[in-house]
Amino acid sequence: MSYKLGILDQSPVIEGVSNFDTLQKTVDLVKKAEEWGYERFWVSEHHNSDLVAGSSPEVLVSYLLAKTSSIRIGSGGVMLQHYSPYKVAENFHVLSTLEPGRVDLGIGKAPGGLPLSTKALQYGTVNTGEDFEERLTFLQQLIHNAVPEIHEFAGIKATPTPPTKPETYLLGASVNSAKLAADLKISFAFAKFFNSDQEVLRDAAKTYRDNYPQGTFIVSVAVIAAPTEEEAKVLAGKQKIVKVVLASGRTLTLQTVEQAEKFGIESGEGYEVKEFDADIIYGTSEQVKASLDELHELYGADEFILHTPIPSAEERLRSFKLLSPKYINQLAVHS
Structure with a gap:
């Protein structure tokens, strides 16, 4: 393939399954993802939710790094409106010092929860959530030890200094997000499973490429693969x-x-x-790959992050296996 594949896992909670077992399924999945040849594995941030167990990506990332040896692990993403950019930079510098070259820092603008959890996260602080661009700019300056001399925090460093910096990604679903990522010279991941408008995706891809041609452009898509198109269609139709x-x-x-x-x-x-x-690409391995090939040609995506929105752990695992680089490469050899 001329593009890479990664996984976004939200640690979905299944009725009757404990939170302990839910997170263990994420651990099991990341080990399989590494074995199957996926490039990276991202975990999300959702608050006060009975549907997903991933509320603290930086903590979960550290655990998953310790359970794997080569796959890149990251946040998809840290909801920066709630946190000090300085503390986020420190957290990911620690992770990158422990596991150089394996850490992704995905940053999101959304709240990751309902208004009540947002108020709780920002308790005791003055934060309107309207300074996201300023926060992201400061975070990028901290990651690269490039806080300007005229900045109020000139001279500050986010320690420890890792041998390899974490790779920063802006997660978004708009042309404005693409422009911001390009202006800050950071990688950009477009969430197509949130915004299925093809014109917006096209304009975002063009905006990012025109302003930062050497940047990494990722498209995050909802996918369901099954042994037959009929089964995949049934699974997709429920979403x-x-x-x-x-x-x-x-x-x-x-x-x-x-x-x-x-x-x-x-x-x-x-x-x-x-x-x-739901905007879901579904079908057999060959059919889903053909759809990804088409998106790659249309928008020049360097990589796809796969999100499989079905609750069954077994069907999710099967879908990721059927779409894995290792499996698809085996199909190519035997075709």
Whole structure:
């Protein structure tokens, strides 16, 4: 393949399965991902959720690094609006000092939860969430020990200094995010499973390439592979995307209608909940690969991060195996 593949795992909670066992399934998956030839493995940040167990990516990343030896591990991503850029830089410098060349620092703009958890995360601080670009710029300066002399924190360093810096990625689903990543000269991951608008993806890819041609451009897609197209179609048909549209104009993507309703109530604004069929690439290994090949040709993606939104651990594991570089390369040899 002329592009690489990675995995995004949100540690989905299955009814009747303990949180301990849920996180152990993430550990099992990252070991398989390494064995199957995936380039990287990212974990997400969601708060106050009964649906996913991944609330602290930096902690989970450290554990997964210790359980593997070669695959890159990272956050997909740290929700920077809640945290000090300085502390985030320190956390990932520690990880990169322990495991040089294996750490990805994915940064997200979303809250990662409902308004109540956002208020709890920002308790005791003055934070409107409107200074994301300033926070990301400062974080990048800290990662590269390049805080300007005119900055109020001139001379500060995020220690320890790792032999290899963590790779920084901005996660987004808009042209503005692509432009910001290009301006800051950092890698960009477009979340197609959040925003399936092909025109937005096209414009984001062009904006990023035009402004930072040497940067790494990743597209994160929802995929389901199965032994037959029929089975994959059934699995994909069960998945929905739920959006809550607030009176202020903000639109957020949630996992369930119940979550969206709760978000709207906690926001204190008028709101509307909309449900859509999920944008999922599904089929056999060959069919999904053909779709990824097409996206690669259209948008010049250097890599795809695969997200498989089905609750069954066995079906998720099977899907990732069927799409793994090792499996697909074996198909190519025998074709």
